[in-house]
Amino acid sequence: MGETFLDRLKIERSELNEKTTGLGNFLVSESFxxxxxxxxxxxxxxxxxxxxxxxxxxxRLELLTK
Structure with missing residues (x-):
């Protein structure tokens, strides 16, 4: 794969950000x-x-990239 620990952490953060944003949008919807x-x-x-x-x-990312 060639991904480093830092790469995987960045991917995890990015995926979590998408999910958090999606849930945040849902929380202000009529469906909610x-x-x-x-x-x-x-x-x-x-x-x-x-x-x-x-x-x-x-x-964690900040500490790892200093």
Whole structure:
């Protein structure tokens, strides 16, 4: 494959960013509003956790590329 650890980390961050952005867009959609209160709460929590994980990956990438 030829991918380094750093390459894989960048790919992971990029894929997570796409998923986080997609979920964020869904959270402000009409479809989201039609969900049950419990599902909405879980999706909001999932978004928070994905965002936090993305921030961790950002810090790791920063430390690895200094």
């Amino acid at each position: 509003e039609k969900l049950s209160t419990g599902n909405k709460a879980l999706l909001r929590k999932q978004y928070e956790l994905m965002f936090a994980y993305r921030e961790v990956l950002d810090v």
